[in-house]
Amino acid sequence: MKKIFRIPLCIILFSLAYLTANATDGHELWLRSVKPNPVKIVAASKSNAVAIAVKELEQGWTGQSGATVTLSLVKDAALKGDGFRITQTSIEAKTGQGLLYGAYELLRRQQTGQAVSGVSNPSYNLRILNHWDNLNGSIERGYAGESIFWRKGDSAFTVTDADKQLWQEYARANTSIGINGAVLNNVNASPQMLSTQYLQRVKAIADVLRPYGIKTYLSINFATPIKLGNLPTADPLDKKVIAWWKAKADEIYKLVPDFGGFLVKANSEGQPGPQDYGRTHAQGANMLADILKKHNGIIMWRAFVYNASEKDRAKQAYGEFMPLDGKFSDNVIIQVKNGPIDFQPREPFSPLFGATKKTPLMPELQITQEYLGHSYQLAFLATMWEEFLKSDTWQEGKNSTVARVTDGSVFNQKYTAIAGVANVGLDANWCGHHFAQANWYAFGRQAWNNTMPAADVANEWVKLTFLPSDGETAKGWEDNFLKPVQQMMLDSREAVVNYSMPLGLHHIFSAHEHYGPGPWYAPARVRKDWTPPYYHQAEAGGIGFNRTATGSNAVSQYHEPLASEFASVEKCPEKFLLYFHHLPWDFKLKNGRELWDELCYRYQDGLDEVRNFQKTWDKVAPYVDAQRFTEVQTKLQRQCRDAQFYKDGCLLYFQQFSKRPIPYDIERPVNTLEYYEKTDPLTMQEVVKQ
């Protein structure tokens, strides 16, 4: 093995990086070009997917020089959907698309040094990215530049070669990790989405995505028949409305014959929906589903609903959807966020996953880091998703994990699906933060295999993204780069939880931007369930949201024995303690500490962890190119500053109620509560009153 790092220690710099590896902007993602060995590919099928598989193998083969690899379509009961079987020299699948997935897997295993053999089947049929992209090019909760699909101004409907190249790169990246669908626009959808002009652009995008096996979907605005069709109503039982949707579906399928279907956010956060006309979610969804059925299209109907009148937001989706269980057409699938609240750094799973028996559910995960530091903070989400997917709902007895109740293992479903809200934008590195790429990667990998451990995902991703691309393993790379960086990733989500909302606290972020702490935010004019005090309930007597029988009784929405476990202050996992319980400041934790003290230690731990990430990253400088090193280093620096902002702001705020000292082995706050309340951590300027 060649030594490729010879830098004397004295020129390893903290902020000026003289490094051997070439600088890279990260645009290649985990698909960095390699120096391939000659290989002979034998493929019976000539589909688009297979043609791409052949090309990828020829360009990426690092196995035995001169080897022959055979790609075969087979009948094999061990293979499901687009699953495949690979060996060192063969790929078998039931579909051309399966062969393509097999090719990417073969190359990945070569590059990561894993054993190359075995069967791999997808956990879900549909593995879909949700782009919250607006037609003007902006992205709701997007932190990596403008949309790759839409742009504003005069050129909004021009499709350039550069567009097509970018969309192709996007499709390739998705397919390499098993994603097979993309919703191209924001769930808060513009009626204009379905205008002929925009549909032309949808066709252009779909034409680029199709060869890679990525189906195109659109979010729709339920009132589109009014806004775009000039009808007086959007009542789903109105014949003219139904006719309008039929015609529109025909128009879409003419342009995009394999169009996937609609994603619908209805009667949620001000969006129109069937309830506006006295109809149920089921009536609204079924109207659309019945129209799409003949096109093999589906309706993904979001369960993210809550209104200002209800006492506990966490209970509402269950309350609205359980009565409809069994009332949905078989090409409707209900899309449910992982937690009952809203993509928090930690929540228990939504109780719907343990409740509906006749209605298929698809988990909605958020890849973009709305509540986990945008693209400023390093937070690897595979650990969070692993925790979620492994959660046992007890729906049909033990081992009714979220993974199994959604992937068809427990219930017989026509469609199984999983969605992730994308973190992709026009930034050179796609995701804003180099490590945010790992979340895109992780979503694909865990959507394909919903029991894949986060540690394996991190291991693969680090190797593919950072291993020197000449195929040589740098001396000490595994010990000095892979292991510490992988560990940093695996620790990162818990760090965010600790410095932002430990012990079951939730939704205490600053208003609007959801960046930085805002436990104090509660203007009188704002609806209560949009203000943090609604969630943390801090007062002189204690802190936390009582969701037991003496409170909102949200625990009752969980299956036994979970309901009793969550309801019991002794048995409730401490990570969910203040989610389910309102407890006095001197409540004794299992480690003997009182609640207030433990809260302080958790916040400090979070900050200390980020400081350690900074050190970890600085130490690996010799093993990474200058550009990525510096960009990540700069973001970690900011993360550390902001972790301190969280810790100090939250502790000073809660201390007003706890009236207890911060334990003396914890760092004192750097600023006053007044400072934190008036400073916007996004800009470090004074908060702009909204």
Add this chain to the structure above:
Amino acid sequence: MKKIFRIPLCIILFSLAYLTANATDGHELWLRSVKPNPVKIVAASKSNAVAIAVKELEQGWTGQSGATVTLSLVKDAALKGDGFRITQTSIEAKTGQGLLYGAYELLRRQQTGQAVSGVSNPSYNLRILNHWDNLNGSIERGYAGESIFWRKGDSAFTVTDADKQLWQEYARANTSIGINGAVLNNVNASPQMLSTQYLQRVKAIADVLRPYGIKTYLSINFATPIKLGNLPTADPLDKKVIAWWKAKADEIYKLVPDFGGFLVKANSEGQPGPQDYGRTHAQGANMLADILKKHNGIIMWRAFVYNASEKDRAKQAYGEFMPLDGKFSDNVIIQVKNGPIDFQPREPFSPLFGATKKTPLMPELQITQEYLGHSYQLAFLATMWEEFLKSDTWQEGKNSTVARVTDGSVFNQKYTAIAGVANVGLDANWCGHHFAQANWYAFGRQAWNNTMPAADVANEWVKLTFLPSDGETAKGWEDNFLKPVQQMMLDSREAVVNYSMPLGLHHIFSAHEHYGPGPWYAPARVRKDWTPPYYHQAEAGGIGFNRTATGSNAVSQYHEPLASEFASVEKCPEKFLLYFHHLPWDFKLKNGRELWDELCYRYQDGLDEVRNFQKTWDKVAPYVDAQRFTEVQTKLQRQCRDAQFYKDGCLLYFQQFSKRPIPYDIERPVNTLEYYEKTDPLTMQEVVKQ
């Protein structure tokens, strides 16, 4: 012993202090009122000083009830100047003023629980505060509000009862710690100081200070004969000029018969002086001294001179004054700042202290914290002054300490004196920071006894300032308050050195305000010796100012064996290393670390020490009143923030040259160098370009 603290732990707050002791604004200083016991005072003399002594004893006596204390004027060879001998029941002195000092000492010993007996003589005859107060009420380098002596506007010449009361409180505080003189105005003096209108106000002040034994002095502008007297010159050899000064002196002494004399800053930083007319400092000083002699007045002539042309500012005072040694009249005393540069947190002593043999020198210390954090930071200066006074100059062989060569022990001097630049202003607590009072106190105590250890000063001051005033010792007060607070004070100056300019670095502060780091400040238009790079000399090859024979050879101004010790890179104390040497970044320190690394650790140590001060202070909350607790806590919080600003700013700046990583067990910088360079740490706003 009564328990006086009964607060349950649960209401001991970090930021909201519910505390038993009454809130206090600190205005009483170390002279807090007590509940006295009856005492009979027998005093032969009836002087003003003795009358005050009697009153103080009656109001402050906490000794045996009904005791008789006898105040006697005696002849006793063991007593010098205003020295005294005290026992439990007697005070003896040669002067009434000595009896007054004895009374304060007796009361102090009672309150601090020290043995009450023994002789105490002042180290210096003249123990003088220099007020850098301008006639418009502002104070140069003052951080505790406006001047207590001067005010601007229509009422500038009105003397109110409130003025007199404040001046009396000021006089009492000074006398209680042995100070016996005050220069009422800035050394950068206005010619208007000597106008008849202002002299009337001087008389009013002097009349209030006199009973306490405080002599009044004034700073003069050497060009006053031109500016105020309308003469064409201020040449000290010009007869009209001399006549003008004579008349002015007569005017002054008519108003203030015991006027102390003039303090003169001449030919320094743009001030006029005898050199403007081709005369020497000695000619200028002697002209004035000869006029004041018949009035028993003195001239304090400052040696703080340097000009932009000379290569090493540290050498200039020596260069200008050594040729004049022996040429000054016997009522001239040369006032020399402790270090050769300018009141830095650490400098070696000025070489003049080890050089002049025929000219008496008086040390000038700076009580106000120009370079040690203004009134925002806790920095107890007695440790710095102890280090300075103990420094051995080797002037007349071993044990020629600065203390001994200035207090008459080594040389036979007509006058011995010491000056401190005051930190007093109109703030309720006089000094801005409650702990800055300790520096006023320390100056007085060490001026009286120039071998008094800083630890003793701190011990006394903490007891007098914070011990519950009913005379009961709070349970655990010594262990839980006195000891940790005293230790914090003793560690505080070294903490400032570490986080601002360790290892002999100096004058790397931000321009103008001298608050926060400014190692980068070097606009082309500014004279080099007013920019930090002149002092730190950082470049790729190393850092530090070479003052050895291969550099400026400033070491040669020190007496052997000091000159050789400082010149030797092995023998030079590491605290002065970069003051005397320019060394490569990998220079090995005695602890085995390389210079760059040690610099990093020192900065981090400084920051960590301040964090510990915060914890120390928070822990003592039960033992201190709410107001002082919160005010000190708030200042410590800011000090911590600013220590981090220093550490990060300096390390990132120097790292540009060292091109080395910050050791991985040290916290990463919170912001970028660019941020620190453009942010004013006083305001945390963008730097205003000056």
